[in-house]
Amino acid sequence: MKIGLPRALLFHQYGDCWVSFLDALGLEPVVTDATTGDTVVTGTVYADNESCLPVKVFAGHLLDLKETADVILVPRVISQRPGMKACPKYLGLPDMARALDPDLPPVVAPIMDLSDRRARWVADWHQLALDLGKSRHAAGCAVDTLLGRLRESEERRAPAARGSMPIGVAGHLYNVHDQGASLGLLERLGAMGAEVFTVEQVPGRQVRHQLKTLPRKIKWDFESRIVGAVMHWSRTRSVEGVIYVSSFACGPGSMIGPLLEDQLSRERSVPLMTIILDEHSSEGGLVTRLEAFTDMLRRAPASRGRAARREVDGA
């Protein structure tokens, strides 16, 4: 039996866990290919016109599975840490998937609620394995594999390095790491001579430490990580500039964008540029803005130095 997995949204974070669960069950996972222009176009046509870009991309991937999969797996991720909530789009994602096209293969939506330390949500996955015709033993093993992979994925972290022009790119995994959706943002920055840092490279402890300084707690898990990471970068001056990547119509993103602008300007910290992605984003526009930003950063320290020298001369 072929189980389809759209390579979109939280697949970029939990995808390998889900795949390993299916592997352990001896089911064949069908993961869609990387996002292309066509994926975005199909998604835009089918998804609601007011959804955010990642949901449209998700819709594009979902429709790719129409012919190739027998069942589509769209886990309902409710929370990623205790006291946290996921964006409403994740909560309603399976229901939206079912409403998208009546001819889609059946969508199964086991719950994933990582705020529950006792992991009672795995009962849903266990039941899913039984429903797919597997034995109790096989189901139990698969669930263990899933939990094991989740623990590993929390510990995995890329090493941070300091280059000639460190730039922090803050944004959702599924925008920043989906080269199709973000028009190759990370590669382009690298080609312009920037050392790129992303949110998941900042240790969770630092993120939580920074978040405590905010007067009101952010309850969206992803977005709180972005805010914590940017505040860490800006307060330790470990980057020279921050690029905040969001998508048009992103709800939580539309709240933390202004928050970051306000916070960084109150602290008179590093420059921040916001890039809003949608299906109309063009490479030309993106490149121009990235060039302008990197040029500014390249010249800023020099001009600061000149101003300081002038002050000394004047005195």
Added chain:
Amino acid sequence: MRMSVPRVGSLHYMVQDFCRRAGIGFVEPPAYRQDTIERGVAASPEHFCFPMKVLIGSAMESLEAGADTLVTVAGYGACRFNYFAELERRILEREGYEFQMIAFDSPRDSVPDFYRNLRAVTRGTSFHLPRVVKELSLVLDKGHVFDEITKKEIAIRALEAEDGAVDRAVRDSRALLADAFSKEEIAGARAAIASRFEEVPLELDRPHVSIGVTGEIMMAIEPYFNLDIERWLARKGAVVERSIYMSDLMTPFGRNPVQGWTDEEMERTADPYLCHEVGGHGQINVAAAVDYARRGFDAIVHFFPFTCLPEVIAKTIFVRLSSELKIPVLSLSIDEQTGRAGMQTRLEALLDLAWTTKRKKGSDHFLHSAAR
């Protein structure tokens, strides 16, 4: 302290009532105008949703009218309104206003925070906690009666025998309710209001369609943003029901006295289409739509702010719901660019559809041909 709250449905009515009981100064937020919207839009970030922009404009007006404390409810769960209070504070501070901000979270999230906020509001009054709880429950009772008036009013306005009969009944009812404070007085007012509505002359056999109004609370309730939809529909001969009332949302323990169902019943109704809450009022609206379809309504109007997260989910689901349950649904997204004429045209088209559906429902012949 002179406090102010957002103007959404019966919220400011209830808070004003509480302030009168406790002897707290209250500044009624000025009615929405074009100017409110323009000022709010100018001060807000581009990607705020429309109600937030309006609330920023409205808060400025309240502060200029003499308020020094802004009290707000800090949103339901996952919707972006959750972080609004903090950003509103920052924006208004940047604009140079001086004030104190009290943002109430649901007591379900944190009881200590809720208590602390309650103390902050009632500081300087003689109220101790049990008294506060008692008065709040009376205020809620009054809010329910207030919303029940609306519920009756929109259900019968299209059938009134003489123009303005319903409006007069509403005016009298609100006057009856205004002076009711104790439990007995509120019960008395409720009975008096019921008999006042009995007196309204109706033409029950007048042809009409039934329309359900759903949507994000501010867009669905506040007449300024939705063409005064309930009156507009009544003029076109539609009996209206609305899915959402402010006093219901404030009521604890999953009860919704005005709407008449519990949260569990609501979730069960929505279950085939949306089996998890999605923040805001997405699930309530899906449940209401299922309910309208089952009860044979002729059409549903769905209002929401442009890019509203929960309502966009609801809108996506309405596409499937509409074709499966055979009920026309019109989703209207509203923001500062919305034009009245465009909205009117689409609503008129929906009404035409509703009348046609109604006529077809009456004729068996059509039903047979449709089934074939």
